[in-house]
Amino acid sequence: MQSSKGIRATIPLRNLRSAAPHKETQSNMFLVLLLLVAEFSNGEKHPLFEKDHAMDTVFPPVIWKHPELPAGHLRSLGYQRHADGPVKVASRLPSPVEFYAEYVLRLKPLVLRDAIDKSSPMMDRWTDEYLKRHFGQHKVTVTHKKEIIKGQVEVMTLERFLDRYKFQDLYMASLIPAEMEAGFTVPHVAQCGPVSRHITEAEMWMSSGGTGSLLHYHSEHQLHCMADGRKDFILIEHKYKDNLKCVEQPPGSGNGASTIDVDMVNMFDSPDVEKTPWRYTTLLPGDCLFIPAGHLHQVRSYGRSLSYTFLFRPVEDKNLGDCRALSKAVRGLDQFDLVWTIKDGYSQLKNEKLDADSLRSVLLSWVGKDGGLTFPVFQRNYEKAVAKAAGDSRSIGAKRAFQQLLQSEKKQVLTKDALMKLPAKTLDKLALFLNSIHKTVRDEL
Structure with a gap:
């Protein structure tokens, strides 16, 4: 009688899928599977292959229209109609x-x-x-x-x-x-x-x-x-x-x-x-x-x-x-x-020594196209600026800071003109708090 080893050796390669795997083979396959799972599930490990680095994509795309569907249906943006042409390219670098x-x-x-x-x-x-x-x-x-x-x-x-x-x-x-x-x-x-x-x-x-x-x-x-x-x-x-x-x-x-x-x-x-x-x-x-x-x-x-x-x-x-x-x-x-x-991974105002004039300049950069600074826009920028101080009991909240700048609870928008006329004392108080954020965080580190 042939040994099981001899029988496995005579099985044609094309029939391996139908042959019952040996225990050793099963064990090896299981180990390989575990390794693959580890590679893909562990955020610190790499998958087995690098991503495709090809740069030969055709752009703008070639458009083909299905006779019964709108052009570009369920395709990426650009397939829905032909481009109106390229963006202008400078023939020379302008002054x-x-x-x-x-x-x-x-x-x-x-x-x-x-x-x-x-x-x-x-x-x-x-x-x-x-x-x-x-x-x-x-x-x-x-x-x-x-x-x-x-x-x-x-x-x-x-x-x-x-x-x-x-x-x-x-x-x-x-x-x-x-x-x-x-x-x-x-x-x-x-x-x-x-x-x-x-x-x-x-x-x-x-x-x-x-x-x-x-x-x-x-x-x-x-x-x-x-x-x-x-x-x-x-x-x-x-x-x-x-x-x-x-x-x-x-x-x-x-x-x-x-x-x-x-x-x-x-x-x-x-x-x-x-x-x-x-x-x-x-x-x-x-x-x-x-x-x-x-x-x-x-x-x-x-x-x-x-x-x-x-x-x-x-x-x-x-x-x-x-x-x-x-x-x-x-x-x-x-x-x-x-x-x-x-x-340290936080967005922050680059100027860590703000005064009234420099803070006024920062606030002007937040003013919208309509010439006013609304609370939602102020809040987004302000919370970005004070993210390092989140949870600090000394922190001045966005709503309170905005009301101090408005100098009125009835106003909803800080106009550009009103911002330019804000007294230095009002701006200095907020600047002092914003400057303190960087010192506090460095001390903690």
Whole structure:
């Protein structure tokens, strides 16, 4: 009689599925299964394969219409109608004066090719290993979903993110730590005039493989610049926002997003998408895109994508006098006064020594497009500024702080004129509290 070992050896490979597995084989299969489960369930371990880094996607998409269905039904945004053309590309880099007068003031999007100097640190040497070695200890904000606005946000060190993002569904969308600002080059068109004086915040974006955003808009202008990878943009004028089921949050802020699923547009629920004109562009390393305030945009990223944006306020300021003597030197974000930064994983006001005048300037950056500061907008920004002091018994709540600024319980909106006339004593009191937050947290650490 043949041994069981001999019998197993004679079973053809194609019949292995029907053969009863040996106990040793069952045990090995069980161990492999356990290892696979551990790999995928443990947040600190990697799946077996990196995400797809391909960057050869066709964009704008080739549209094919089904004879019995609306164009682009249950397909991603862009398949519902042909684009009206590309976003204008500058034939040469404009001067700061030309950029501000012809594009910023006129709310015209513009693509700037090779706007970032190749010697910029983020272009020249910011590999993952370099970032881990020099900035890995800094905490950044990361989302666990492809949706970069609604996704669940987590705070982690940059090193931890870099160890995981090529394998897991992570996307970094974070304010830039002050220690990294020098590495992000500000394009020459934005180094003087109102743009340079009214930058509110800068964010860095990093992902691996395909990721995408909601269709959304901001109350501020922005420049989006690429250091690595590829990004495709869909841009739509603000006047079409009602076609796209946009919701402004908080009300009066000038910031909002469409509730339409941009990855699978239901054309029976959203037929007006087909009536909405749109333009497109693709950014590669060194390119920047100017997106005017209110312009709707949807972004898709490919490959190892590293980029940054900085937001600047639409203002009445037209003083461009400092542009006359502007040099061609490469300048980083660290040379500009930003309103917001991130430290220890918390968003905070960058100025830790506020006085009446500097706090007034911060509050002006929160004023809406209608010229007033409402409580919902104040509350969102104020709670962001005092997040470090959450739970502190000495903390001044948003409602109380807003009433102190209004100087009346009957008023609902702090107008720009009223803000400019606020006495220094009122502002100094709030500034003193905001400054104390940083000292208290450092003492506790």
